[in-house]
Amino acid sequence: MSTHNPNPAEILISILDFQVIFQIIALVLASYLFVRVVVSILFRLSDRFESHRLHIRMIAPLLKMVVYLVVIYYIASYVLSLSSDQLVAFSALTGAIIGFCLKDLFSDVAGGVVVIIENTYHVGDQIRMGDYYGEVIDIGLRATRLRTPDDNTVSVPNNLIFTENVASGNYGKSEMTVVTDMFADPQSDAYLAMKIAEEAAFTSKYIFLDDKHGVTILLNEFPSHLRIRIKAYVNDLRYEFKFRSDITRRSWKAFAEHGIKAPEAFFPGYYQREPGENPAQRRRSRPERVNYDEI
Numbered sequence: 001m002s003t004h005n006p007n008p009a010e011i012l013i014s015i016l017d018f019q020v021i022f023q024i025i026a027l028v029l030a031s032y033l034f035v036r037v038v039v040s041i042l043f044r045l046s047d048r049f050e051s052h053r054l055h056i057r058m059i060a061p062l063l064k065m066v067v068y069l070v071v072i073y074y075i076a077s078y079v080l081s082l083s084s085d086q087l088v089a090f091s092a093l094t095g096a097i098i099g100f101c102l103k104d105l106f107s108d109v110a111g112g113v114v115v116i117i118e119n120t121y122h123v124g125d126q127i128r129m130g131d132y133y134g135e136v137i138d139i140g141l142r143a144t145r146l147r148t149p150d151d152n153t154v155s156v157p158n159n160l161i162f163t164e165n166v167a168s169g170n171y172g173k174s175e176m177t178v179v180t181d182m183f184a185d186p187q188s189d190a191y192l193a194m195k196i197a198e199e200a201a202f203t204s205k206y207i208f209l210d211d212k213h214g215v216t217i218l219l220n221e222f223p224s225h226l227r228i229r230i231k232a233y234v235n236d237l238r239y240e241f242k243f244r245s246d247i248t249r250r251s252w253k254a255f256a257e258h259g260i261k262a263p264e265a266f267f268p269g270y271y272q273r274e275p276g277e278n279p280a281q282r283r284r285s286r287p288e289r290v291n292y293d294e295i
Contacts, residue, residue, distance in 0.1 A: 057123035061139035111158030130164035206243035225263035
């Protein structure tokens, strides 16, 4: 007498009735709403306590992972009440689905688990991952959300950590390195330009200074221009571009007062124009192109 071994699909159909499906949906919705509410509270607390903003936000991805794993375990153990044979069959079916249909999703989830466990980056970090750059505002199991410099929200698949390099500008800290480049004519006073740029960085209201964080000025000479590179630390990564603009604006104001010009190679003919002449007029005064079809 042969025994009938039910396949995974038959086991799944025998387990899932209306009541079980309703319980699963209710648990998933309840866990989702719970996570959303708690994460929202954490983000509000982080905005209120500025000094601990990043540390508070780091709790959010860990909380999500714990809640969802607990819900999955509860559904498998108590709602479905799977026996050992059913668990093996159900695992085989789940593995087949993941292998053929959801391999990209599974790869994203695996990447999310790695990010959370290894602390590859944190909520609040300013990171560059492949072609993406911005502040990490949320780390999910499937994707990481970034706020870009253009104030757009981008969802980056977590599986990119397996194929792309990840660079973090602050790694869990509020302060961050900011590099600002300015270019001057090679005939300019390089030492004076460096001193002006250094003073502009030191006196910025966005700078972060202590015994380990200072201002570094690098000068590179090229045949067509001088490059003055300012490396300093902004006191809050959210002010990165304000800090860079503040240094650039005040440096160029002082450059103009001391006769330091932009490279001639970058603006051909700009400094050879007549006093009061508009560069646009010079371009319009060029001979018009000859239409050879009319000859």
